[in-house]
Every structure is written in structure tokens, then in C-alpha cells.
Amino acid sequence: MAVISLVAANTLPLFWLSQYNFFSLLFLYWLESGIVGFYNILKLRKITGSFSSRPVINFIKMWILALIIYIATIIMIVNAMANDIGPIAGRLILMTVPALLISHGISYFYNFIGKKEFLLTTTKQQFKAPLQRLLVLHFSIVVGGLLLLNYGLVQGALIVFVVIKTFIDLGTHLNEHSKIRGAF
Numbered sequence: 001m002a003v004i005s006l007v008a009a010n011t012l013p014l015f016w017l018s019q020y021n022f023f024s025l026l027f028l029y030w031l032e033s034g035i036v037g038f039y040n041i042l043k044l045r046k047i048t049g050s051f052s053s054r055p056v057i058n059f060i061k062m063w064i065l066a067l068i069i070y071i072a073t074i075i076m077i078v079n080a081m082a083n084d085i086g087p088i089a090g091r092l093i094l095m096t097v098p099a100l101l102i103s104h105g106i107s108y109f110y111n112f113i114g115k116k117e118f119l120l121t122t123t124k125q126q127f128k129a130p131l132q133r134l135l136v137l138h139f140s141i142v143v144g145g146l147l148l149l150n151y152g153l154v155q156g157a158l159i160v161f162v163v164i165k166t167f168i169d170l171g172t173h174l175n176e177h178s179k180i181r182g183a184f
Contacts, residue, residue, distance in 0.1 A: 002107040006173055009096070009103035010166040016092045017158050025161065028093050029141055030071055032100050033134055037063040039108045040130045046118045047126055055123045066131075070138070111177055133172040140168055 013025060040063070044056045111117050121129075141161070 002103075002110045003170065003173070005103040005106045006170060007166060009099040010169055011162065012096050012099050013092070013162050014159065016095075017155065017162070019092050022158065022161070024093060025158065026141065028096055028100075029138065029165070030067070031093065031097055032104075033070065033138070034067060035097075035101050035104050036130045036134060037067070039104050040126065042108060043112055043118065043126050043129075044123060046112070047121065047123050055127055059127055073142075107173070117177070129176060133176060136172060137165070137168055141165055 013028065037059075041051075041056060041060060044053075044059055045051050048055055050056065
């Protein structure tokens, strides 16, 4: 169920691809990083039993700093390329974000709560979990996207971009959950 929702939410931009550009997709995936951080806060809270525990507070501080650095990088790239996110792409992003929120929520409730993964992981492991996943994902997105833009491939590149992002996300999702179950 979590895998189906992940694939559905990640491929949703393909239906509106003619309205997206590389930077709107980058912004969408930045917003998804915020969603991942939100659910990781819930996971840390479940493991520690409190929102005011040191690991939860430290993660919140670190995550906010990382998101600020990441969005600043995106803004610099967008300004350098003299491109922006248009109003249509903005509306489509607002339609896609709830699907990503639901997808990550299904994974949280199905895997972390339902399959009791919270009993199989430590605070330290959970603190690192989204960082490893998102570093690989966003490195691939930024480098791949800039290479595709450099060659002037727009529509076809965006399709490839969304498909590759979906496969990377699916692979890291499956790897993350198999590691948790295999560690104990």
C-alpha cells in the first residue's frame, strides 16, 4: 500500500508536465523534504515518547537549517538561470503536495506504526534516516536536472527526471524499510 501511494504521488507531475519546468519540480521536491522532516519528527517523538526530548529538538533545529540552505541554493540557481515558477505551476504544486503528504503519511502509519518499525530502530538511526535518503535523492535531482537543462532537453528531460526521481525514491524507501526489519 505504501509503495503504491509512493509511485502514484511521485508520478502525479507527469499528468501536468507541460505546465512544469525544472525549477518548479525542484521546488516541489524541496517541499517534499519538508514533509519528510515532518514525519521524521513524528517518528522521533514516537521513539522517544516526547516532542520536547533532546533528539526531537535537535532534529527540528537541524532540519530547519538544512531546508533554509537548500531553498537558498534553489533560489540562487533560479536567479542565475533567470527562470521562475509560474502561477499555473504554483497551483499544480499545491495540488501535488497533498498527494505527497498522504503518501508519506501512509508509509508512516502502515510501516512505522502498523508494522511497529518504531520498536526496531534507535533514536540515532532515525535521526540519520531521512538525511541519507534525501542526500542521495536531491544530489541526483540537482545534478541530473542541471545536466539535462545544459543540453536543452525540456519536455523529454522532465519526463526522464520524474521517472528517475520516482525510481530513486522507491529504491531508497524499500531499502530503508528492509534495513529496519533486517537489523533486528
